[in-house]
Amino acid sequence: MSSKKLLTRRRVLVAAGLGSLGGIAALRRPDGLPPTYGNLLRMGDTLTYAVHRILLPKNALAREYDLSDITSFPATGTTNPGQTVDSPLGEQYRQLQHGAFADWRLEVDGLVSSPRSFSLADLMAMPTRTQVTRHTCEEGWTAIGQWTGVPLAQVLQAAGIRETARYAVFHSFDHWADCIDMVDAFHPQTILAYGMNGQDLPIQHGAPVRLRVERQIGYKSMKYLRRIEVTDTFDDGGQFGNLQNGWAWYTGI
Numbered sequence: 001m002s003s004k005k006l007l008t009r010r011r012v013l014v015a016a017g018l019g020s021l022g023g024i025a026a027l028r029r030p031d032g033l034p035p036t037y038g039n040l041l042r043m044g045d046t047l048t049y050a051v052h053r054i055l056l057p058k059n060a061l062a063r064e065y066d067l068s069d070i071t072s073f074p075a076t077g078t079t080n081p082g083q084t085v086d087s088p089l090g091e092q093y094r095q096l097q098h099g100a101f102a103d104w105r106l107e108v109d110g111l112v113s114s115p116r117s118f119s120l121a122d123l124m125a126m127p128t129r130t131q132v133t134r135h136t137c138e139e140g141w142t143a144i145g146q147w148t149g150v151p152l153a154q155v156l157q158a159a160g161i162r163e164t165a166r167y168a169v170f171h172s173f174d175h176w177a178d179c180i181d182m183v184d185a186f187h188p189q190t191i192l193a194y195g196m197n198g199q200d201l202p203i204q205h206g207a208p209v210r211l212r213v214e215r216q217i218g219y220k221s222m223k224y225l226r227r228i229e230v231t232d233t234f235d236d237g238g239q240f241g242n243l244q245n246g247w248a249w250y251t252g253i
């Protein structure tokens with residue numbers, strides 16, 4: 001390919017990238033619904049996450065580190081729902097943990113054409129992504145760890161996410177509820193992680209599966225997942241939501 005042709009191609013890619021950037025900027029506005037929204041989602045429906053990476057500007061990715069950068073990693077918040085959550089969900093978690101999570105299922109429902117549940121084996125059989133990233137906690141500490149999991153986009157597409165979808169709402173065994181929008185849901189680094197530093201995800205870090213949302217602050221990366229609900233309306237999670245605890249909904253880093 002001649003360098004002139006290459007340049008033209010690059011210009012097209014840059015234009016596409018800027019287009020997506022415009023969409024992202026609009027999406028961060030708390031008011032109103034951006035017109036680009038549906039288009040971005042349709043893109044996600046038909047393209048693989050690898051293509052997303054090319055279309056989205058490179059700087060939209062959170063920084064990734066080398067294995068040698070991995071640090072010790074404190075566990076915060078809930079560190080074992082089976083011991084501290086005094087509710088049927090806590091009891092359920094205790095039993096699932098007892099059975100090495102063989103009976104654990106991730107429910108995916110709401111605005112999907114085929115609501116279904118995924119076992120750990122189902123998720124592990126899907127395309128994987130491994131990333132070494134820095135976790136930033138609102139309490140003021142950071143830590144670097146390696147995460148392995150399935151891109152959330154893959155799971156949403158496997159359930160047949162509908163074009164009207166706007167949010168993915170996450171529910172955990174310790175009664176957390178929180179959501180992210182479709183830009184973050186389809187971001188290549190947004191994964192459902194079942195591995196940490198080359199091992200199964202430990203209990204204290206959210207076993208069997210936790211969310212990693214690398215472009216936002218730590219509390220968005222929900223541990224102990226049990227259900228993902230796809231919605232077209234924003235829900236702050238009521239008494240279980242982060243907003244009720246005085247935390248911001250969008251905390252980009």
Ligand SMILES: Nc1nc2c(c(=O)[nH]1)N[C@H]1C(S)=C(S)[C@@H](COP(=O)(O)O)O[C@H]1N2
Pocket residue numbers: 073074075076077078136137138172173174176204205206218219220221222223224
């Ligand atoms: N379900 C659930 N998810 C959670 C939390 C929690 O208490 N429960 N704590 C959050 C906060 S404040 C941080 S900093 C990280 C901590 O993850 P770690 O325990 O693996 O360090 O998980 C986030 N996700």
Ligand SMILES: [Mo]
Pocket residue numbers: 076136137138139218219
């Ligand atoms: Mo945190």
